[in-house]
Amino acid sequence: MEKAKEFDLNIEKILENWENYHAIREIIANALDEQILTKTKDIEIKQTSDGWWHIIDFGRGLNYHHLTQNENEEKLNNNKLIGRFGVGLKDALATLYRHNIKVEIKSKYGIIRLKTASKAGFDDIITLHAEITPPNDINMIGTDFCLYGCTKEDIEQAKSLFLKFTKNNLLETTRYGEVLSNTGANSNIYINGVKVAEEPNFLFSYNITALNAQIKKSLNRERTNVGRTAYTSRIKDILKDCQSNIVIEKLIEDLQEFSSGNRHDELSWNDIAMYASMKISELNSKATFITASDLQNTPSLIDNMLRNGHTPIVVPDNLISKIEDYNIGATEGKTLITANQYIIEEQKNFIPQIIDINSLSSNERNIYDKTEKILELIGGRAPNIKAIQIVDKIYENEFFDETVGLWIPDEGRILIKRTQLQSLYKYAGTLLHECCHAISGFGDVSRDFERELTTVIGVLASKAL
Template sequence: MDNLFDLNIEKVLEHWGVEHAIREIIANALDEMTLTGTKEIEISYSDGVCHIRDYGRGLQYIHFTQNENKEKLVATNLIGKFGVGLKDALGVFYRNHIGVTIHSKYSTISLTMAEKAGFDIQTLHAVFFEPKYPTMVGTDVVLTGVKQADLQKAKSMFLVFNSDLELLEKTNYGEVYTNKGDGKSFIYANGVQIASEDNFLFSYNITSMNAQMKKALNRERSNLGRTAYSETIKNILKNCVSTKVMRPLVADIGNVMTGANKDETGWVDIAAYAAKTLNKSGNVVFMTPSERAQLTNDQVEILAHSGRELIMVTDAVFGKISDVVNTFKTVSDEYRQGYKYRFIEYKNLTGDEKETFDLVTPITELVNKKYRRKIPSIKISETIRMDEFGFVTHGIWDPAENAIIIKRSILKSKETFAGVLMHEFAHYVSGYADNTRDFENVLTEMLGFVYSELSIKGEKPKKVGLFKRW
């Protein structure tokens, strides 16, 4: 005996195509496979006839009701949560003249339009027959008159059928995948496509949905607005740690300055997180374009010799990460700590260089007369390390060497040599750093003392480069 089940559908979803209806049938089959732990679903096509087969418990009339499916509501990683997708799909099939036959051990089902009980209204009904295959396992949905292109479109909406997307990393919120070959990005929710993005760096499969997203997914699963899933995408990225995800993100940060970046790196908090995570490798150093432009040639060389990859970031990102990542200060500190001088003995200097270096004697006598301090060693080196500000100097007071060290090239000029030596003596006797009021006071005091001593001797002091930044 045939039984009619009113699906309560008079008008069907006009904006759904056949591919969307097929999507719902595939989604139900995949959910049943997940819930029952049975073998993979099978999808076949031949001469306009499509079979979508699962090996679960078999479709029954109860599955056509519109009540919430409690089993699906409590389960995780399922595509469907409400028992409305099947009914909508059947309505779309009927509107598009697609024949539908559903087989399970409980019954064989087809569709017809019939009068709604007690009313002069025609609605879509499911017709239940005695099962053609009473011993079959699972459910077989047979669609007749389907175009293969529509089936392929439907399958493309599922992550499981997109083998060209490579999984990069899994998190508690979802998964990160590569994009398709054409650069197109797709957003999936538990494996079914809900949106596409033209300017995303990755594709995503969201497996943990917040209330906002669940509401947006109530019935319509296609073309969701970004506001429905952007926060979840951010949570996915903030829980990633692999270089497969972090390195492309950080590499794209440099494109922000030109506007050629992907949308994920336009989110400052994501860019900052990626930078912090990649920094843990220790092989990178972060800098803003303006800071890079101000580096001297010596500093650029030191940066290159550090072996670290330079990552350019915006001022906004740098402001969030500068205290926890490698910066140029990190490089300069390591350089100074590990620096080895190339000292030159007095006997190996040229005659002119020796004549200049011999100014050490009268200068140190003046300093000792004023400050009564033990005079440190005065050494000449082919190279000089950077000072505490990251500048390569002409000379430096180095407590670790207990010496004032002056670069050999300075010996070309007696005036420059004298100025550098006096400058470093000011550091030695005061203990103060450059660009401080205390240091300037000591240097001024020292210069005044030198002038007074020369005046007593009746000598006119020559102009020396004491006020340059060494």
């Protein structure tokens, strides 16, 4: 009979915080990887009547060489696999031995059991060894990883860490990974089918199948509690690659939960909120994005939107800024409507009706006839002012402060609302304000306009004194 061989596992560091299910997870991960690599049938996990648990794959069979690798080149070059570094199996064996779980690994290459023995050449140092005996069946297919002493709960807890054994429904597959439904209180984050994190406020669960450098760097020996920063960018890639109605509709619904405070974390990411906004706009060309302050401070604006068939959607201020930036470079027909753009369009579509001077009341006409004398106070009418006209309304709808005067540079016209003719100081103030726009060439809240306004005030003050 062939003599048993002993193999020093040479484990330098034991993962003290690992429980039985962590070790079983590694065994299941190896079996699933072997299934993928060899394209063989599904693995089996079962308990036999003698109390032993069996994790069986139908691949090439494990042998003692697999206990020597620090890195598995075959696995490193395949982004679809769970295992990467070849150390998980040794960690699992050490954990199981520490918890008094009997282990037998059977394949056509032999049977591997665990024992402690002196390190070669150092009798006083006791380490964990693998004892290798001849196989029971040299024609055996695959590997049977046998465990005695673990509980059904250990097995089920280990299985719960794999997408393959959970009830998450697949919603969509993209180039970067899968979007999954949530089945519990928390969302699960998987990498190639193995759970690496939980998220308490995610809209979906995710299985990342295209690993980027950041994820590869963040995967540790334990493959648990991987930080959000490691997988955020890839989840964004997954969501921005989604086209299915079910995922898009859920994103759109969640975006609209901003005002209720029930929005999920994915929609707090500007990239994803922007993607959802674009999808809303594709489905509803009259979707109009507004802020909470628009809703609170300008109810007339919202009422007008609703009357004109628009659908106001409340979003954060920073998303409005991102939408405005996007609109600058967007092609015609692809822009998203914001409150500001809605107002601009409303204003562009309204043509003020000029009032015939002869229809003014005597008091109004008396004030209007002082136009040139008012302009003389600041040196006369500027050459680019071709006309000064009175109108009933400057804009069809006044959503913010009432507009009482307007300089139209392309036409060289100043429009002044008729209400300003109620008193000389109102008319003169509005007229001189618009003249400052005409002379400076700048709009309100600009340094150049303020400089010109200051000059006019100085001229008027010096004349008055």
